[in-house]
Amino acid sequence: MAVNRVTSQDVADRAGVSRTTVSLVLNNVPGIQISDTTRQRVLQAAEELNYVPDAAAQALASRQSQVIGLVLIRTPDQIASDIFLTQTLDGLIKSVHKAGMRLLIDIIDPEHQEETYLHLMRAKRIDGIILSGPRSNDESLNALLDVDFPTVLLGQLPGSQFYSVDVDNRAAAHNAATHLLNLGHRRIACITNAPLSYTAANDRLSGYRQALETAGVPFDPPLVRFAEFDPESGYEQMNNLLESGSDFSAAFVASDLVAYGAIAATREHGLRIPEDMALVGLDDLPFSRFISPPLTTIRLPAIELARIATDLLFRLLQGEQPEQKQIILGTELVVRDSCGAKLHGYAPHQ
Amino acid sequence: MAVNRVTSQDVADRAGVSRTTVSLVLNNVPGIQISDTTRQRVLQAAEELNYVPDAAAQALASRQSQVIGLVLIRTPDQIASDIFLTQTLDGLIKSVHKAGMRLLIDIIDPEHQEETYLHLMRAKRIDGIILSGPRSNDESLNALLDVDFPTVLLGQLPGSQFYSVDVDNRAAAHNAATHLLNLGHRRIACITNAPLSYTAANDRLSGYRQALETAGVPFDPPLVRFAEFDPESGYEQMNNLLESGSDFSAAFVASDLVAYGAIAATREHGLRIPEDMALVGLDDLPFSRFISPPLTTIRLPAIELARIATDLLFRLLQGEQPEQKQIILGTELVVRDSCGAKLHGYAPHQ
DNA sequence: CTATATTACTAACACGCGTTACTAACGCGT
DNA sequence: ACGCGTTAGTAACGCGTGTTAGTAATATAG
Incomplete structure (x- = not known):
């Protein structure tokens, strides 16, 4: 029963009507009068033949590909x-x-x-x-x-x-950075999610800067690093940061995925999270609450x-x-363990 | 310059040939002789008009949607x-x-x-x-x-x-379980990646069983739990397992994602990985090497x-x-930290 | 120089559907 | 009987392309 081309003509034949009628019925064209009996006959014929309109033909005729x-x-x-x-x-x-x-x-x-x-x-x-x-x-x-x-x-x-x-990338980053500031951190590094040619990365960085500014904390360019989407780059940039000799007690990592890498790097340097290094991510990926420590982050309504x-x-x-x-x-701040808020008794939620 | 329907006819007109010729040239129909000059003329006309064939019409005529x-x-x-x-x-x-x-x-x-x-x-x-x-x-x-x-x-x-x-899901699971057996574990739990109606889940479980059997370790049904793809279910099942009072020193989790949840649950029970509980996953997701501890797993060539x-x-x-x-x-075993192999000086690689 | 093969192309049909313009039948009032 | 509106349906064209069968012009063979 292989090549069984069922066309609207076949349906028409079976229902004893014209092809036009079949089209009108099946597409439920408004403002067109078709008697109920023939309508049913057409629908039944289509059903029996298992008719499925040819997408290409439909697209060609209707100018819509769906x-x-x-x-x-x-x-x-x-x-x-x-x-x-x-x-x-x-x-x-x-x-x-x-x-x-x-x-x-x-x-x-x-x-x-x-x-x-x-x-x-x-x-x-x-x-x-x-x-x-x-x-x-x-x-x-x-x-x-x-x-x-x-x-x-x-x-x-x-x-x-x-x-x-x-x-709102800027607000999200602002929120994350402010959270760290509220916890008392003053030297806060930032690892972007991507190069700044990506507007999202740019906005996030600027949200971070803005938060610092609002808090009267000077922006320190050497504390900023640029990752590229994946954990590997986060791992590298955090290593880079830790080995640069810069002094900082917290980091805002503008992507959870990048943060995973940053966490690994931080650990390998013998630092405890959040005691020695507070971290906040951004994205709230499905597994961010399952990694160790559970990542404080900003939830995006993906x-x-x-x-x-x-x-x-x-x-x-x-x-x-x-x-x-x-x-x-x-967006929404999700406080977990990586930021240390719970240690301070701040926002002991979730 | 909005609605600029460029059809093959337009190309034909511009090149001074028939529409057929245009089609033949553009589709590079084999075994057809077209002089080089007209061929060039057609190609140039198509280029100049920025001609893109209508996909629907092509599909209808050629019976291939591409x-x-x-x-x-x-x-x-x-x-x-x-x-x-x-x-x-x-x-x-x-x-x-x-x-x-x-x-x-x-x-x-x-x-x-x-x-x-x-x-x-x-x-x-x-x-x-x-x-x-x-x-x-x-x-x-x-x-x-x-x-x-x-x-x-x-x-x-x-x-x-x-x-x-x-x-080869069976072999992958076999490999994972055998690794744990080789490390001396005898009570090894298993958390599946999915319900057994999924053949992959079934195969993985059976690879695990087979490995036990080969090693002469009895299969203990209470040590098996069934997760459902995500970390949440892994978290639940590991909790379930730990609270069941069963005695086991290691677990094979048939999916990295599920393992993330299992790790979290294990931690929350105050157990160290791998010292108190050795874990091996399966999938080698891109972040498995970045979580803590880096997950020993089986790499699938996705x-x-x-x-x-x-x-x-x-x-x-x-x-x-x-x-x-x-x-x-x-597949391929990737030894990291969660299995404890490195503690024993076994397979000190990667 | 005619018959045939080859080259370089084209006319015309087919693909399966949507849709417009048109018709036939019917009811209804006058 | 006639005109007219309404209902129920259809014929025929168009969408833009692939492709076959065919043709006119040129080259080749006899």
Whole structure:
């Protein structure tokens, strides 16, 4: 029973109607009158034949692919340990399913072929796009704006006309650093989550600086190091920091993943966490509460972020034009053991 | 310059040839003679107009969507912390890109709507499918076999006719348990990675049993607990185990992620790792070497797995019929600190 | 110089569906 | 009987491409 091409014509034949009628019934075209009996006959015929419309033909005729694209702009190394991605995917797929659409995923290396997503658009393979990790120096982005292609950024592009959804990175970092300041620390190092060309990294660093400033603590550039997404880089940068001879009693690490590496490095230097070195991360990855010591961090609403982005995109697809272009979600401090707050009897929660 | 539908007709007009010629040139149809000058003319026209073929029209005409589907059969809870997924994705997308194709991703809940992937197939939205986490009680799978749809399983389905790529779970677990046995442990608990309805979980448990048997150590059912993919469940099961009063000095945890939770629970019971409790995981996730203590585990070639699966699928798509239907990849013990080997001066490596 | 093969292309159909414009039948009031 | 609105349905075109069968021009063979 292999090659069993069931077309709408087959359904029409079986129901004794025209192909047009089949299309009208199955698509539930509004404002069209079809008698209930034939309607039922068509539905039953389709059911019996196990009819599934050809996606390509539908797309060609209707000019809608019913697919949205998730484009991740990452270097290959980042992707393998990007748990944030799985959370995004989780939220995304649920929303996409709810809308009866599909998700095409693509990962592109920022160094090469920056325009693959333009291809997806031009080939009309996707109806809309969710772009994660947009870079400000990516000129292909303008092409999206030019043709008014439904686009939602996951992340920010300051000053651009794109719709975007992001967390308040600055506030999150500010929160983390302030927490350490409140615990009495004055020499607080900072390890970024990524190079500063990433706006998120930049914002987090600036939130950290701002917190110091507010507290009247001088910003000391040698206490800042730049990691690159993964634990390895965190491990290196913390080693680097500890061996630099700088004096500091705490560190804000702008990514949980990077913090894992930093913790390992700190341990290897014979320092106890939090007694000798207080640490605060940022992300609240699913395992951050299980590592040792449980990591104090800032929780990002990852899944919600994806949900909101998708829902926003769907509104764009339906022709709406939401006036709020940039949506910024709040974050939340999660106090665990790595910051030492519990030792001081401060915020003895969770 | 918004709606700029560039069709092959436009290219043909500009190059002064027929649409057919354009198609022949652009698709590099073999065995067809086109003079070099017109060929260049067509290519240049296409370039100048920035022509990108309509994917839907191509798919309709050629009966190939140039898209392969990655279908993950998971419960929603699993997905958010599934780092293995990101590694899979990494390997997958690279291979897919190399073949000039795209990847459609879908996550389906094993409880509901098991047949969404059949929809993808019937709608001809995808040319082939990579199915991760196949369940033996999924009857929809037969439909794939019936129509001979290009399919590769990521995981195993014993006794089925599917092409599949998997790691040798039994051997991996055997290896892990044997390592603990060699270190002198005789009372070794086991926390599975998942319920036994998952063949991988079943295989791992049986590898563990087999290792005990080989060593002449009796299998003690009360020492076995069943986790469910995430650290939370590992935390619970280890607590459960420790509070059961059972006597054991080591545990094989059949998933690194689950092991993270188990470590936390062990710590909270005031036990030192590895001195009071030796632990070995399985997966070698990217951060397992950074947690504390660095986790001794079994490395699975995740990215390679995905690569091989994709390459196998491409061979199927090209009509080949590789005779080896089941590919099993080997694993490797990675000795770190959690097992205590280094304390004993055993395998003082890495 | 004619018959045939080769080269370089094109006309026309097919893919399966959405959709517009149109028709046939019917009811209803006058 | 006629006109008119409404209901129920259909014929036919278009979406943009791949591909087969065919043609005109040129080269080759006899």
